[in-house]
Amino acid sequence: MSTTERTDATLREIPGDAGLPVIGYTLQFATGRMTADRRRYDKYGPVSWMKAFGKTWVSAQGPDACGEVLRNRDHAFDSGPGWSFFIGPFFRRGLMLLDGGEHHRHRRIMQEAFTSQRLAGYLDPLNETVAAGLANWPSSGRLDFYPAIKQLTLDVATRTFMGVRADAEADRVNGAFVDCVRAATAAVRLPVPGLRWNKGLVGRRTLERYLRPQLVAKRDGDGTDLFSALCHARGEDGEAFSDDDVVNHMIFLLMAAHDTSTITLTSMAYYLAKHPEWQDRCREESLALGTDTVPYDRLDELVSLDLVMKEAMRLVVPVPGVARRTSKDTELCGFRVPANTMISAHLWSVHHLEEYWPDPERFDPGRFAEDRREDKSHRYAFMPFGNGVHKCIGMYFGGMEIKAAMHQILQRYRLSVPTAYTMPVDWTSLPRPRDGLPLTLYRL
Numbered sequence: 001m002s003t004t005e006r007t008d009a010t011l012r013e014i015p016g017d018a019g020l021p022v023i024g025y026t027l028q029f030a031t032g033r034m035t036a037d038r039r040r041y042d043k044y045g046p047v048s049w050m051k052a053f054g055k056t057w058v059s060a061q062g063p064d065a066c067g068e069v070l071r072n073r074d075h076a077f078d079s080g081p082g083w084s085f086f087i088g089p090f091f092r093r094g095l096m097l098l099d100g101g102e103h104h105r106h107r108r109i110m111q112e113a114f115t116s117q118r119l120a121g122y123l124d125p126l127n128e129t130v131a132a133g134l135a136n137w138p139s140s141g142r143l144d145f146y147p148a149i150k151q152l153t154l155d156v157a158t159r160t161f162m163g164v165r166a167d168a169e170a171d172r173v174n175g176a177f178v179d180c181v182r183a184a185t186a187a188v189r190l191p192v193p194g195l196r197w198n199k200g201l202v203g204r205r206t207l208e209r210y211l212r213p214q215l216v217a218k219r220d221g222d223g224t225d226l227f228s229a230l231c232h233a234r235g236e237d238g239e240a241f242s243d244d245d246v247v248n249h250m251i252f253l254l255m256a257a258h259d260t261s262t263i264t265l266t267s268m269a270y271y272l273a274k275h276p277e278w279q280d281r282c283r284e285e286s287l288a289l290g291t292d293t294v295p296y297d298r299l300d301e302l303v304s305l306d307l308v309m310k311e312a313m314r315l316v317v318p319v320p321g322v323a324r325r326t327s328k329d330t331e332l333c334g335f336r337v338p339a340n341t342m343i344s345a346h347l348w349s350v351h352h353l354e355e356y357w358p359d360p361e362r363f364d365p366g367r368f369a370e371d372r373r374e375d376k377s378h379r380y381a382f383m384p385f386g387n388g389v390h391k392c393i394g395m396y397f398g399g400m401e402i403k404a405a406m407h408q409i410l411q412r413y414r415l416s417v418p419t420a421y422t423m424p425v426d427w428t429s430l431p432r433p434r435d436g437l438p439l440t441l442y443r444l
């Protein structure tokens with residue numbers, strides 16, 4: 001029901017508090033200390049307000065509130081102005097930063113780059129790149145998994161997105177991405193040399209300088225990479241992306257694909273090392289396929305790996321929160337929300353409430369199995385890829401990349417961590433292990 005259909009009298013005032021004088025909750029927000037934490041939900045319930053970064057924020061927590069924000073039935077929760085606050089200067093005009101008719105048009109064109117036929121085409125170079133990357137891993141012994149897999153997913157992206165093999169330049173591009181993503185939650189949002197925000201701006205220029213000179217060749221060629229696909233994609237009425245659109249979308253896609261897949265593979269490796277029974281089960285299924293690399297039409301046979309992937313994304317939510325801003329007065333779960341309010345939809349909380357997920361901190365992939373389906377306990381109980389019109393367009397690409405890479409890793413190695421080890425997660429911007437996830441590898 002939209003606000004116009006409800007009398008103001010029926011809407012309640014949002015509970016909350018400003019936090020510390022002047023800075024409010026800025027530090028907790030910027031350092032990710034409010035992310036893996038349900039205290040605000042326990043104190044105020046699903047909708048509460050606070051101050052951070054000099055603004056009033058409404059925090060939506062749990063499946064009802066986050067579901068309402070993401071479904072956006074009243075067309076009041078805009079993604080562009082919400083996300084722009086964090087990542088606008090670095091990822092401007094990426095798909096997630098567009099709204100309304102413009103977003104719809106761009107999404108329709110971009111969809112062409114994500115058809116099953118296109119996905120199947122990306123898988124061969126993807127498998128090849130993973131195999132080449134793994135050949136450089138130690139045959140056994142200690143490996144800091146996070147930086148190693150981050151390099152691997154970057155190599156996959158440069159190959160499948162741009163059609164080029166990993167080279168020295170890839171390191172520079174990797175650094176530029178990291179700077180852009182980490183700038184998103186900078187507490188000091190000014191271009192001061194050496195500080196996070198400025199590094200993000202420099203990172204953006206590096207990425208543009210890397211992509212723009214390649215446009216002409218991509219438009220003229222018949223490459224099967226994502227860059228070429230965006231150059232050639234056409235909407236229903238034949239509309240195409242301009243050169244600027246292609247560069248903007250590429251920069252956003254590289255970012256969107258890279259860190260999310262990296263953290264998902266990292267948390268899967270962690271849980272598989274912690275739970276050898278699941279590791280064995282996944283490996284048996286991989287071996288049963290009888291191929292070193294998984295073909296597109298056999299991805300669905302990796303059933304246990306799919307359960308583990310879902311459980312890893314539930315626990316270490318790759319995108320733990322999404323941003324919106326209200327374009328008009330509206331309501332959220334019966335609370336009045338004025339126009340121009342910043343909204344943070346806290347997806348972490350959606351996956352960690354025991355009302356929907358019994359024993360929520362326990363690693364238990366079986367909760368996604370057909371006989372349990374805890375993800376169906378609420379319509380919006382499980383949203384690692386979001387929901388509504390901005391739902392991840394790379395969901396199948398991401399799942400394919402993650403399973404294809406883990407399929408090769410598990411056939412090659414047994415992964416191990418000491419029994420007492422717990423992965424320390426840094427929730428600043430997107431999650432990552434503070435210690436790089438030191439694993440012991442045993443070559444099979």
Ligand code: HEM
Pocket residue numbers: 070079095096097107252253256257258260261264313318319322323383384385386387389390391392393394395397398399
């Ligand atoms: C495990 C992997 C991934 C996760 C968990 C993930 C998560 C998400 C989430 C939560 C959103 C919604 C954000 C919002 O509503 O504000 C999103 C949007 C998006 N993702 Fe992903 N993503 C993943 C992989 C990828 C990949 C591989 C690509 C591209 C190849 C991609 C491209 C995008 C794009 C373009 C959007 C914006 C869609 C739109 O606004 O219409 N993502 N992703």
